[in-house]
Amino acid sequence: MSELKDNPGITDSLAGQGISRRDFIKFCTLMAATLSLPSSFIPKIVEALEKKMKPSLVWLEFQDCAGNTESLLRATKPTIAEIVLDILSIDYHETIMAPAGKQAEKSLMDVVKNQKGKYIAVVEGSIPMKDGGVYCCVGGRSAIDIAKEVCGNALATISVGSCAAYGGIPAANPNPTGAVGVKDAVPGITLINLPGCPVNVENITATVVHYLTFGTLPATDRLGRPYFAYGERIHDHCERRAHYDAGQFVREWGDEGHRHGWCLYEMGCKGPETFKNCPVVKYNEGTSWPVQAGHGCIGCAEPNFWDTMAPFYKRLPKVPGFGIETTADKIGVGLAAAAAAGLAAHGIARAIRGKDEKEEKGE
Ligand code: SF4
Structure with a gap:
């Protein structure tokens, strides 16, 4: 020093x-x-x-x-x-x-x-x-x-x-x-x-x-x-979380729920699978962040998000084992498997093979 x-x-x-x-x-x-x-x-x-x-x-x-x-x-x-x-x-x-x-x-x-x-x-x-x-x-x-x-x-x-x-x-x-x-x-x-x-x-x-x-x-x-x-999920600090817990979801862009700031889970929000402090620090000196602005999280802080998080407007599959106490390290393997299952459903098998190969190599 x-x-x-x-x-x-x-x-x-x-x-x-x-x-x-x-x-x-x-x-x-x-x-x-x-x-x-x-x-x-x-x-x-x-x-x-x-x-x-x-x-x-x-x-x-x-x-x-x-x-x-x-x-x-x-x-x-x-x-x-x-x-x-x-x-x-x-x-x-x-x-x-x-x-x-x-x-x-x-x-x-x-x-x-x-x-x-x-x-x-x-x-x-x-x-x-x-x-x-x-x-x-x-x-x-x-x-x-x-x-x-x-x-x-x-x-x-x-x-x-x-x-x-x-x-x-x-x-x-x-x-x-x-x-x-x-x-x-x-x-x-x-x-x-x-x-x-x-x-x-x-x-x-x-x-x-x-x-x-x-x-x-x-x-x-x-x-x-x-x-x-990156120790906690977007979902755990999201200002729309109370609406998620209450079952209040946006079903269509511009609908009543969207106008009232309800949860974007049904619109494809990847906040439940993404680890980052966006809801806390936001952007432009705390002015706002995507979910506050009305768009779901696209999971951009996770590896290979462009392939593994697509389609961005499709609701996440139900992922067992995700609790508020979960950490990135604990769910690493489970998350990858869940993402792979979601991708298979959307026919992006090539991306899955690449991901699996990396995991086998311990990357
Ligand atoms: S908008 Fe996304 S991150 Fe926020 S509570 Fe709903 S699913 Fe979770």
């Missing part, structure tokens, strides 16, 4: 941007809540962020739509993004950095060379493996070549969004580019997966804040997802 760059007075620096100490403390309180920590940890977070440490971060974009970058940047004032930019030294990010071309690539390689083992790599987008990785190149180098060097020399890598975590939409059947997530492209690295389409920016920030506060990365489930964000 002593190798990190100086961060002279974060509160002074934020004040210069019109962000008060009160806003900073509110941010630290939000981080404690996101990490499911009691309020007694807020002073520890404040103290950690006020220390003169500023880890270097490089953000790689491969086969992606830049939706995770948009998630980071779409915020109102005082922005979480501004606070993050003060906590971190973002030394490379193609979308938001001023330099371009060879100058930009030099910035990336300078970090890899001069801060080996000390910087954080963030990856957005999947990595194509087919035909030598020719389907995604940056500065004349393939994504897999860049990922091996940058992620392989990082302190830790954070995969943001479902494409970087599992391959996402580029990896959907028939996966023409052989797209995979970072875990499969660069095995053996220290990796945190933050899937979702896009990621909730609070979860990126909280992961970094956890590291700065405790010196360790947060505990994860078998898919590399931190428990604080």
